[in-house]
Amino acid sequence: MSIETLPIKDGIFKQQSQPLVEIQNLKKYYPIKKGILSKTVGHVKAVDGLNFSIYPGETISLVGESGCGKSTTGRAIVKLDPPTDGKVLFEGKDMATIQHKELRKIRTEMQIIFQDPYSSLNPRKRIGDLLAEPLIAHRLATKEEANKKVDQILEIVGLTKFHKSRYPHEFSGGQRQRVGIARALMLNPKLIVCDEPVSALDVSIQAQVLNLLKDLQKEFNLTYLFIAHGLGAVKYISDRIAVMYLGKIVEIGKTEEIFKNPKHPYTKVLLSAYPIPNPHLRNRERIVVEGDVPSPANPPKGCRFHTRCPMAQAICKEKEPLLNATDHSVACHFPLN
């Protein structure tokens, strides 16, 4: 059972009025230093003005090619990489202005699952200790209580309490990801940023872990920001999808809409690229995009996609299109249908 055969998530989820996370004009620039005195000669604009919201209980995905800024966004939200500009509001509070003590508390409400199962667990710690640590560090439980919870969580993610005394190197990649998921659950967070959690796993395991994530969401009422570079994984798990290109969102909307009715040329490119196992369904229009991805240090003027867009016109080279404010928004001068 591979990801591609999974069905599209039914859009039953209803958006509530109060967003859990609001991202306003998020920017993350990395300085480029050259010369004898290491002067800053330019910036890599990894994220260049992102605006969207995450609503409680939903799963919203950020999709895009490598280097489009999606991982950077995820890390900025959990404040692992503070943003250069813009605001991240968690439950209305501006993350940048929060003091140390309150920040520690807020951190317990948002967690992150990492992509690489081989570097996300401390090789020197036993799984049981690793998992109990968050509770003990925040003084939320005694050792016995923490231990009990660890047993429970391990069962929930599909491992057993007998795994507690083992070290990470004794587990396979898929099992390690389960441990990573278990760790993210320990503090009962409201939001979990899933940074390409299945990309590093064998294809056959990916579906299982995705299913686990889905079940957990229901059971614990979690909100997910799911980051991926392909549309296959996200279609099964997301309520909404945001497509990113070169640091900006180019299209955002409900999963079903995106798949059935893509509006941005880039979205169409992504859709045409992801593998479909059923040979009979393969006669879709294959859009071949020319050229290389422009460097984020020097994004193209106007619409960033114009250098590779098969439908680029004069205005696309001059003026940058903005996301229009509807449920299914797109940033394009000539959106499809």
Next chain:
Amino acid sequence: MFQYIIRRLLIAIPVLLGVTVFNFFIINLAPGNPVDMYINPDTTQADIDAKKEALGLNDPIYIQYFRWLGNLLQGDFGFSYTTYEPVLDLVLNRVGPTLLLMSTALIIAYIIAIPIGILSATKQYSWIDYLTTTFSFLGVSIPNFFLGLGSIYVFALVLNILPTGGMFTLGSNGGFADTLFHLIMPAAILGTAIAGSTVRYVRSSMLEVLGQDYLRTARAKGLKEFIVTNKHGLKNALIPIITIIGMEIPILIGGAVVTEQIFQWPGLGQLTIQSISSRDYPTLMAINFIAALAVLFSNLITDILYAVVDPRIKYN
């Protein structure tokens, strides 16, 4: 790469300043002061105070530091507490023999270490390898002075084929052959101080290079193993080895102190020991400073050599 060199030089400047500050700090820790030189039984306290004022010893410490630094840059290292001659002259007299000793030791060390290291690498895991490993460990573990004493005992006293010490035979005019005769043992002993670790470096460097694919191609072309190792492999293996010379210079300096003492070799090392026993702090400080300069310089050269020789750094 040029930028890299400039940057490297710029970094060296604050370090150099730091070295001078550290040196000055130590000088002021040392008991005794320059006025003591001028004291004789007739000197009154007023004279001493006046002299202190004249020498600027009552000025705030940072002014003293800059004055000292200024003197230093002009080559004025002060006067020796014991011989009253300018320290600079004293030191310059001794630099030659020490340089001779150190460079000969370095050459000897590399002449021994490179072939042994190559041999050890090419015949990895054989008895030759284990033998050379044991020898290199011995070389690193045996205290320098013990080896020196032992070799004097064996070669000078028992076998009587080499002199017990000094740079010249007493009473003679010296000359190249005589100096060489006296140089052999101390240089060999000092050389062994670094030969042991150098063998290990050569060995591991060669091992890394020997495993590379381009050598496999050379072999596949049908070239003789000897040529493969020495012509193709050695070139690249030599790169890290050459750069290590810079790292070994501080060890050589330290080793020179002990070696010169044992063999009565009239160099800076022996002067250091003499200055320590006679509490001649100006001389001691000057030697310390020069040694630090030498180390800084050799580190700089090492880093630059690395940049020159490793094409990856060239293109940054």
Next chain:
Amino acid sequence: MSIPNVKMDTDLPVNNVVIPVQEQLGNEESYLKLITKRFFKHKLAVGGLIIFSLMVLIAVFAPVIAPHNPYSVDGEFAAPPSAVNILGTDEVGRDLFSRLLYAARVSLSVGVGAVAIYVAIGTILGAIAGYFGKWVDMVIMRITDIFMSFPYLMVILVLVSIMGPSLFNVILVLGLLGWPSIARLVRGCVLTIKEMDYVKAGVALGYSTPKIVFQHILPNCIAPILVNATFGIASAIIMEASLSFLGMGVQPPTASWGNMLNEAQSITVLATQPWLWIPPGVMILLAVLSINFMGDGLRDAMDPKSLK
């Protein structure tokens, strides 16, 4: 590594079913066990360990084993080995064999003491430099460069001569000057580990900075620190011996292998009383050699390239 009797990941059903597993407590491969196993495969290292342990025993039980008091001057001056004095006596009449045994205490205390001091200093400085980076890193690294610019033996000589030679001063000076190499090492390791996801997970989980540095990062850096420290002990022992040999270290009447060799600077003594200077030299050699072998074994045992 597969766990016997547990089905592989692919067989795990998605829902929460307990899989029958044999309790394998105690079989887990902890890092420590792994290292120990690999260390003992190294013959020379084990040999070194044995000899070093003997040295430690000698040092600890010197008062019990030594036939005479190392300070008492009852023997003849400079006597050759005899039934009473197994290794003869020194120029003042003290028994050389007893002094040889007691000197082990000096060497080992210098070795371990100095290294303990500079590992502590170097680890803290290196961790701070590596974790906080930017100008803190730059300042600490420049200071490290300055310290590394001085030839080790020379500075030690100068400092000890100013402070006055004694066992305590030797340990202090060696400890205060030996930290640069550890600092560099730790800094490099911290820089690498800092980027690992499990450290970032710690930040995301809200752990305090000291907790992250000391409980997550540093434990993963122990390997190179330990190897460096082991070789450092050997190096400190040689340093002390050299200093004492030159008269700038441990002073008589306290016995040190180095100062026992001091008398051999005279050609007469060298030629006529080999029992005076050969044994101390051999002891230094054995001590240092055994520690170096142990260090080599440790380094190979902890080599990440062959781990997993």
